[in-house]
Amino acid sequence: MKIAVVGSGALGLYYGAMLQRAGEDLHFLLRRDYEALRRDGLIVRSVHGDFHLPQIRGYRDSREIGPVDLVLVGLKTFANPVLVDLVRPLLGPRTAILTLQNGLGNEELLATAFGAERILGGVAFLCSNRGEPGEVLHLGEGRIRLGEFAAGLTPRAKELAERFCAAGIPCEAVADLLRCRWEKLVWNIPFNGLCALTGRDVTELLAHAGSRALVEKMMTEVVAAANRQGLRETIDGPAFIGQLLTMTGQMDHYRPSMMIDRQQQRPLELAAIYAEPLKRAAAVGAEMPQVAMLHALLDLGEEDFAG
Amino acid sequence: MKIAVVGSGALGLYYGAMLQRAGEDLHFLLRRDYEALRRDGLIVRSVHGDFHLPQIRGYRDSREIGPVDLVLVGLKTFANPVLVDLVRPLLGPRTAILTLQNGLGNEELLATAFGAERILGGVAFLCSNRGEPGEVLHLGEGRIRLGEFAAGLTPRAKELAERFCAAGIPCEAVADLLRCRWEKLVWNIPFNGLCALTGRDVTELLAHAGSRALVEKMMTEVVAAANRQGLRETIDGPAFIGQLLTMTGQMDHYRPSMMIDRQQQRPLELAAIYAEPLKRAAAVGAEMPQVAMLHALLDLGEEDFAG
Incomplete structure (x- = not known):
């Protein structure tokens, strides 16, 4: 299967590498690591064992790749204004687009540009970071739940999930993508933002009674909003929430990606993880006041008052 | 009048200096600036003109001062556990104690130890910072509203206010100290905490739509709680709130004391400015959810996870 990876960061490089190792025909759209990957290939340093792909097909422009069977989107959502232009040259008549980006609104953006029937979305549970140029670090997890944007469980989604599983990526096709997206937000909304805002990791947040209570309160707000979104099953x-807290309690000082982004003074994915969920919650009368406050504080931090 | 200053920081040194310059008999309990003040006196660098007091009566132990007519308390509230012991040696049969500390609970602490009839409280509107050892910087404002802890408007409160006015400190005696304290909190609760948490000054907070709305929302919460505290006038x-926002809009990138404390890694006055007001609000069924969230986030920042 000819697959293009758009957004070859920690997520795109990891999944792309796993698929290429399994024999798929991978093509990576690159920026930062272009020189290193073309010259030396890609090293995956993984908790399941390191491996090296000596040859990576890397490109600076998606027009050089041409039409593919599947576009895998791993772009940070703050770069979404350029996403449509990056994807367009990759489309043939039957190309599917799978976005593994965070938050809400990504499928809609792609569906508006290319038609809803092309679009699938996936929720990735992956702890990975970029290492040196030409390296990606896989710290743990990696499973994906994917589904159609505009249909229930289809043969296409099932086949894709099987292909991922065959490549060593635990993957499940689901009938209700929207529910998966909101479930992920129940974790992402409190932990990504609070860690980014306060500079404390998930273990520290849970060790402090006040912030632990705040995490629970925000999770409760998100579940209430989710359950008014017309999910197939509430x-x-x-x-x-109990499961999520137990799971998070087992993470040893994990720093969510948004915390790392803030520490490295990169932009945060506020539109997809906060603004869009807040808008959809408000639209059904499920205000999320603590989430709104966190969003305001994070957004304030994005302002460059010195500029 | 023999006056002892307990807590000779930016506030205690400034008001003490103004009173001494007016001819009052001042005695300062000192720590950081003891050597410098004993040797060189005190320099006040003020927006109203600098002045120098060549001789300061400074002490390391309040037992050396002995009984006074008035104890002026300017101690940071996080040092309240030692306050009673610092004040006790200063008391004669008719000594009055005036606390100019921030927040709620200070009068109660002193009243429990020394009797409610001794206690007055004051709300100070003062922009001052400590400078080099032996210096205090007066950046603006300075007025005080003071009143009895356990009575209405008394001759004692009026006389004290007149004495302050005579020393160049605009001062008004009020019948309802509790109302003044809550009014001050309507400003302090949003601005002190949000500036400390985000590292943004008051001008930056008001320039951002999200944080400006948050300031207003928190002010509304505090007013609602205040109006259930049995104030003489609601x-x-x-x-x-409109007045406060207009006034704050005229401050040019002012950094509240709590923001400076956080930047300099000093403890914050969270008990007096957040925990006690939240307790009193909850006691009358006036929850302040946004304030509670801010308190939790500030308190998290006080934890020393490295320790």
Whole structure:
């Protein structure tokens, strides 16, 4: 299967490398690591064992790649204004587009440009970081839940999930992508933002009674908003939140990507993870006041008053 | 009048200096600036003109001062656990104690130890910072509203206010100290905490739509809680908040004391400015959810996870 990776960061490089190792025909759209990857290939340093792909097909311009069977989108959502132009040259008549980006609104953006029937979305549970140029670090996890944007469970989604599984990526095709997206937000909204804002990791947040209570309160707000979005099956708040807290309690001083982005003074994915969910919550009368406050404080931090 | 200053920081040194210059008999309990003040006296660098007091009566131990007519308390509230012991040696049969500290709970602490009839409180509107050892910087404002802790408007409060006015400190005696304290909190609770948490000054907070809305929302929460505290006259929320925002809009990149404390890694006055007001609000069923969230985030920042 000819696959193009748009957004070859920690996520795009990791999944692309796994698929290429399994024999898929991968083409990476690159910026930062172009020289290193073309010259030396890609090293994956993984908790499951390191491996090296000596040859990477890397490009600076997606027009050099041409039409593919699948576009895998791993772009940070703050770069979405350029996404449509990056994807367009990759489309043939039957090309599918799978976005593994964070938050809400990514499928809609792609569907508006290219038609809803092309679009799939996936929620990735992956701890990975970029290392030196030409390296990606896989710290843990990696599973994906993917589904159609505009349909239930299709043969296409199932086949894609099987292909990922065959490449060593645990993957499940789901009927309700929207529910998966909101479930992920129940974790991302409190932990990404609070860690980025305060500079404390998830273990430190949970060790402090005040911020732990705040995490729970925000999770409760997000579940309430999610359950008004017309999901096929509602989320059982207390049980699900309990699971998330237990799971997070086992993470050893994990720093969410947004915390790292803030520490490295990169922009944050506020539109997809905060603004769009807040808008959809407000649209159904499910205000999320603590989430709104966190969003305001994070957005304030994005202002460059010195400029 | 023999006056002892307990807590000779930016506030205690400034007011003490003004009173000494007017001929009062001042005695300063000192720590950081002891050597410099004993040797060179005190320099006040003020927007109203600098002045120098060549001789300062400074002490390391309040037992050396002995009984006074008035104890002026300017101690940071996080040092309150030692306040009672610092004040006790200064008391004669008719000594009055005036606390100019921030927030709620200071009068109660002193009243429990020394009797409610001794206690007055004051709300100071003062922009001052410590300079080099032996210097205090007066950046603006300075007026005080003071009143009895356990009575209405008394001759004692009026006389004290007149004495301050005579020393060049605009001062008004009020019948309802509690109302003054809550009015001050309507400003302090949003601006002190948000500036400390985000590292943005008041001008930057007001320039950003999201944080400006948050300031207003928190002010509204505090006014609602204040108006259930049995004040003699309730606070007119919209009008008062409008005034505060206009006034703050005229401050040019002012950094509240709590922001400076956080930047210099000093402890914050969270008990007096957040925990106690939240407790009193909850006691009358006036939850302040945005204030509670801010308190939790500030308190998290006080944790020393490295320790």
